[in-house]
Amino acid sequence: MCMVWRVHFPQSVPCEGGCVVAIGNFDGVHEGHRHLLALARAEAQWRHLPLVVLTFEPHPRSILRPDVPLKRLTTLEEKTQRLAFAEVDGVAVVDFSLDVAGWSPARFMDDVLVGWLCAKGVCVGENFRFGHKAAGDVTTLKARTEFTTLAVPLLTDEAGVVSSSRLRSL
Template structure:
């Protein structure tokens, strides 16, 4: 998949394209349903399937400090978009200056002249241009003026709640409640948190469970405090090498037994004490919540519970990551 950050990078001979616009936070199953349909339409047209997205998220520019944490960081968002079969993503640097473009200016410069759009795929609630003045009616009118079709995508609902459409907001609510399994139903995969492994206080090693501690530069929404079963992926290793995908028990919280105040995300690789992951970027995929975070009266009680947590995680993860939905396929 081509990744363009400027219209000048788009090939002049791109040819006709099928284009959609969105933030695609989480790249959940609703997003992927739209994107895979786009890819099929582009193939039938003999053109390219292109998604237009933004970084940073527009809400972070217009309402800094008031926006929710993004479900996925930029690297994971682009990887997940690529997995849908798109030919290219145009990643627009979202600034207050860009936000001043009139709807007509945005469509003409980016969709018509820049990407040679033959079809533009949008939802009924699409908004674009200065002050979000452009809507579906605007897009249809501009399509008539500039010679592209507008395909309207209806809301996509999941089987677990037919009254509610799949959405990034719903995923955030589930993660805030610690329901990573429910979030995975909407995402179509385990939720991811990415970060660099840093040195901790080595308490886990002293207790017999050495952990990989993620630094405070983590990307991706950190779910509610608790203990989780999941997978640790090492994207820096070449595909096919051993130890690239490892089962883990993940602790999220402040370690109340030791009266700590800093919230941490740390992962114990099941039955392994020989790994050196320091300074390595890893991805944690959270499959199931085992229990909430609790304070134990003694360290011995904590260690006993940790052994139970590891045993549960081992049983849960035994089928392997593909069975549990780590595949990008729906």
């Protein structure tokens, strides 16, 4: 059974035992996402920990660039259903706002990954960026000692990188 948590920060949620966290928007839960989730699931199974997807709602781009229309591939409900089908144990939904967008990478890692989720492993796409003005990246995550970081190479096919942006453009 897949649990879904909707989080309004600051909110104190005691972490219990740790987990492996796959971070991203996962709009569409397409083949590239499923590839990342399979690797994250393998890491979680190896560690005997649950796999939790950390995602954001509304889509960060709709907050950061409200002037640019965003064609969503899935609603939050559709996304969580697809993630459950992908065998994740939980989905943590961060209510994205301008306040959250202003967090430093350190605050995001301290408050969310370590403090709230007790992450022991973090799995992201190799191009993942986070924190205020996208200041954090895979190198930032790998510098932390509380968890290990797996940077997954982007999945490609004959048309290029499999991405939500590409699917939106079709």
